[in-house]
Amino acid sequence: MSVTSVIQVQVVKALDSLYEGNFEPGSFQLSQTKPEFEGDYTVVLFSLVKQLKKSPDGLGNELGQYLVANNAGLFTAYNVIKGFLNLTITDAYWVSLLQQNYKNPNFGKAAATGKKVMVEYSSPNTNKPLHLGHLRNNFLGWSIAEILKANGNTVTKTCIVNDRGVHICKSMLAWQKMGNGATPATTGSKGDHLVGDYYVQFENELKQQAAPLLEQVLAGNFTGFEGEPLTKLQLFVQRINNGDAKAAELKDEVKELVRNNTPLMQEVRTMLLKWEEGDADTLALWKQMNEWVYAGFNETYKRIGSNFDKTYYESNTYLLGKKTVQWGLDKGVFFKKEDGSVWIDLTADGLDEKLVQRKDGTSVYITQDIGLAQDKYNEYKMDQSIYVIGDEQNYHMKVLKLICQKLDLPNADGIYHLSYGMVELPTGRMKSREGTVVDADDLVDEMEKISAQHTEELGKVKDFTTEELKQLYHTLGMGALKFYLLRVEPKKKMVFNPEESIDFHGFTGPFIQYTHARIKSILRKEAATLFTNAPQTALLKLEKELLVQLEQYGSILQQAAAEHNPSVIASYTFHLAKAYNSFYTEHSVGNAETPAKKELRLQLCQLTAIIIASAMGLLGIQVPERM
């Protein structure tokens, strides 16, 4: 049980015996005492003052006296200042906590709850390599899965690979037209990059084809267009020419319509139809190119430490929602329009009418997602299903959950969208069409290079073998990168400036890794004298501050899981490392004043190292023995 829970219980007991009323741990606030006051934890008295109609001073003193008198092992002193009751915990309590846990590798982690959770993350398209945005997604998904495990849940990590559709057909078509049979082997390119290059080539070609057509359309010549696109174009162009305030947006719409009317896009659509019909040549090419991509992805995943228990492929799941549509119609949750298309009315919930099946009978994105959600549940029967997806899909995920709830699916209430903000450049969003995307492989290379540079400058590991150095550079580079992306609250968008390299000082991964290496250096030297005396001794200020922080790890793990927020752990671990470093510079472990002091400090070192390694592990970050 955490210290705060213990205190809460004792305060409730005290209140019950001193006053009339119904008290529970939630009746008052308990917080850590601010450093400028005497004490460890503080009861905020205002809510009780109101309830009991007593003066803050009177209540504080009565409560403080009672607590100290009746909990000799727990409280040693109290003081009351302006409605705050500051309580000092006995050193004996802290020391015994340390002694019981200093070699417990599972300190802070919860026992099994029997709950099953699925975390879906990464979910790449197979037409281009992973970029910085995917990294945030991967790190978040992996980390939240581990955090949930640490809280006693059974977790399944999954990935849905978007391996079919217009996007991959674009790469396929460009490769057919311009590839001359190039393969990763003949070009020496990583498979995902090779396929991505053809995607870029397609987009360039498309741009060229669309440019004269766009000019023609903007000049009012709509030859070659018919039906709905024609009506839209005529309207939009007219509005642009009339100086509409939204001219820029309208022009984008026009551009999109024009692009879709080019011969190249016709070819892509033909190819997609062939794929759907099962055309052998098309399927063979599709399979071949996807395999190149998977080989590339696997290399990157291995490097960044992403892994999945189960991988779904969209080509296998995209038809799954179809039978649900009929079922939803039968239940009266969906309705059919005259043209045969199927919809759900969400206007009562403040949303719109949403299409779930096209008039031609094919299913749309949301329908596929409903189908996949059912499929997942049938196989895993999980209590919660977390989707790590960017915030541009907030609306989509809201709709998905709502539809599942209206269909009364057993998995519906467990759907949780872990939404995260985009990673932007100082110039704005990354745009693949404009080539401003920060490539994941390049970035990892860069981080390892910088790590090597720093390490060489400091010259502390000159005896390392080449292999050990390589490992260290990777550990440090990934530590810096992962920490950088995870230290910010997920839902906030963040800016990455490629000009300023990611830092290695201050609130960073390497700072914490360094702290760990420092501790290990001591423990290597002092291992022989470990723990022979009883470290019953009074705590110095910095010793206690460190210990108080160590104790909080369990609560931090709970908070991180409850909020689905790894940045809570990043923040905590940084503060812990800071507390350790302050302690370290002020007090010697090896040359401690007495043997008992030495042992106490060694135990502090040991538990700090355990928690740093554990916490960083939950962020997917390794900690080195030396650096």
Place this chain on the structure above:
RNA sequence: GGUCCGGUAGCUCAGUUGAAUAGAGCAACAGCCUUCUAAGCUGUGGGUCAUUGGUUUGAAUCCAAUCCGGAUCACCA
């Protein structure tokens, strides 16, 4: 236009279930290595918590309005 999210130090961010004088890191400046790793430690300066009004003993935090930035509102995925 509707809905949602954000706005805190020069920069990047904590703090948002209301509570003591709003905190870190980076950058700037001043100190600290004959002693366990200086990727460290200690200190200084830096704030109209977007704005206005409200609720409250008490508001960065809750409510309302406004301003700024972003996302989304496809028979795309």
